[in-house]
Amino acid sequence: MGGWRHLKGITAYLPRANVDTDQLIPARFMSAPRSEGYGDYLLYDQRRDAYGQLDPSFPLNTDKTPSVLIAHRNFGSGSSREAAVYALVDAGFQAVIAPSFGDIFSSNAVNNGLLPLRLDEQDHAKLVVCHKAKSDLPTAIDLDTCQLRLGSFECVFTLDETSRLKLINGWDDIDMTQQHLSSIEGYIERACNITPWAWPNGVK
């Protein structure tokens, strides 16, 4: 997976709080292999009317291909399903902006190159006003400086250093961890002596 530093993209707005991962991708789609692409499953039931037709009034149902989603609080709460992030990424999103995110969703997002960008309620409200005033304005995000810009709105956001570096470098944790094998082996040896009960049946 490649990383990214700068993004300037079309913005979509989802004016709803508590968009949980069950909404982002209903359970019935999660058995598909990733290679088939998850983009069409994104918010599948929310985007459709009672007859299964795409609802033209739903924010994501446009010809545009947004890469930034402005959402509301507690976005991605609930189930740990990483498929929710696959659906967003495969639909073309690189960043979601909200006042808060589910903790597991945040980790999953960063692991797939999707930025969970947290803004405090005040800045978030200003951003929404700017977007509503002119919805075709792109959002610009810079991971080097942690700056966000949309029209006249500009701010610096906070992002923990681990997430920032992972997004920029597209790092794979498994490769990184393999560098620490001797530390891991040392830990196992110590733990065998200190907490032998930690192994099934107390036997290593």
Added chain:
Amino acid sequence: MTQPRTLLDKLWDAHEILRRDDGASLLWVDRHLVHEGSHHAFAKIGQKQIRVKEPNLTFGVLDHYVPTNRVGIQIAPSIPRMMQTLRDNAAMHGFKLFDLTHQNQGIVHVIGPELGLTLPGLLVNCGDSHTSTHGAFGALAFGIGATEVAHVLATQTIWQRKPRAMRIKVEGTLGPSVTAKDIALNWISLLGADGARGHAIEYAGSTIEALSMEGRMTLCNLSIEGGARFGMIAPDQTTFDYVKNRRYAPQGQKLEEAIEDWSDLKSDSDAYFDREITLRAEDIAPTVSWGTSPEQAVPVTATIPALENLEAPKAEAAKAALEYMGLEAGRPLIGTPVDQIFIGSCTNGRIEDLRAAAEVLQGRRAVIPGLISPGSVKIKAMAESEGLDKVFKDAGLEWAGAGCSMCVGMNGDLVAAGKRCASSTNRNFRGRQGKGARTHLMSPAMVAAAAVTGTICDVRDLLSGKTN
């Protein structure tokens, strides 16, 4: 003198292999539980041609996609394929699998503790958000996504930033028919579905100490619904008694030595918590959700909030939720007609839950259809030996096999669009129990009462003879 430490500090320190400059810790994983939903993770390590590092610490079970063997239920073709994929992965990597016909099969968060795979002082990971359940034993237990599952499979470790410490104290005696489920729905409705985001919760206080292990598991299980990835309770004699003689737990002298170590697993008296709240058990009533987020819950005797009494964003969310739920703001919850009931899940599918439901259903008839799915094959057998299945069947309810069943909407057990279900599960999200399904979360006894009256009602009234 060393700094006073919280239970979280002690568990974290014991599992930290190293800490990077950016603040992320590499933690050792004592138990990794996998299920059919872990297929993305196995595909990831497959691509890199990596084998499972510690097959002896990896345990698989079929639960999410398992059909509960009900007659006439349509099974999607993907279901047998999902189950077979896990079997293939278990065989290829050489880890233990509790297959459909195994006597230890059941929901992953039910069988972990049941088999003594879950113990105090362990770090338990599973690709499922309700992994917080295992924290009831004083374990560091949290749900992870597929990329993290792949990492644990490959390295038996996980990178994690330490969450902030939060303590929820509950003091006093719970009233009749008030349960751990009600404690959870109560605090989540007070603090919000993201109220504990970024925090590890330790539950403490006299009410918590008096809870059985089943109750503690229900409470820790629901931590994630309040935004906390971790929920935990310091182990005590109740915990040690539960662990004794479990299949994978240490036995005899080894157990004695373990208990000595486990007895230190509690927050020091002067340990610092970033957040602390205290609840009084007497203030907690049987609680029912009315909306599409677990925070949208009230005591059963209360009315659905009037929109004008809510702050703007909450009012907007409530309006949308009520539209989905087909309910009106400001109206009482009691008397709301229910179409069906479900009892089961990793939240409330344990023996104590089934006993509580049976107590209500004993000698009564359900006036609406309902499904009861025990959390494991063992619980099923125990319930049958106690005659609980007969109580359920005599009441006109369906007694099914063990699995995630109607909680997850992926194994054939579904609530139809527009139907209202009183449910002992954990999520009232839109479409969770099936597209368009309307879920009301409540305790098993409250669900049983709803079955008897066909409406949302107060189980205390039913048991005291006020309603019948």
